Amino acid sequence: MSEHFSERDLQQQVSDLETRSTTAARLFDIRRIIGGLFVLYGVIVMIAGFTASDADIDKAQGVNINLWTGLGMLVLGLLFLLWLKLRPTAPPPEPLPGEREE
Template identity: 75%
Template sequence: MSDLQREVSELERTSATAARLFDIRLIIGGLFTVYGVIVTVAGFTASDADLKKAEDININLWTGLGMLVLGLFFLAWMKLRPVIPPTAEELAAAEEAPPAH
């Protein structure tokens, strides 16, 4: 394998890693999951006075569970449908193509 091919394959691996790292689904899913856990724990520890304020509905518990489900959905989506960055050939072809207006 020539040095150029080795360098291109290394850049493709780095690009794939960066694309997965900065996938917005990871950030949204992670934040919703963490906050969902926190709010769910707050819902489990709700006092009778807190429940009375919310007309006997444990808002923290239901909101926390909803956030947890949404966060896990985003993380599962990211895992099942990962971002595939374009290859060097696709990038070269895109640069050669005339710009679309």
């Protein structure tokens, strides 16, 4: 048996699929992944910087390198997430009437 769909049903299904595709593209935006990883690693490295011993700081010529590196990574990750918030991914353009997608 073959299923018969009306033109309206097909248009609704196409519209639903386009909405899901756009949502998936926004969810897996590379800026979100990079920003999230930098924030996560920045927090971990900052915790290592807070718990650094005097011997570790002396090895780095008196600079708590883990604390400063973690802070830099945290700021960079937050900048990526801010960029994502201020400039979201644009939805794909609608095809013109009469154009076919291949």
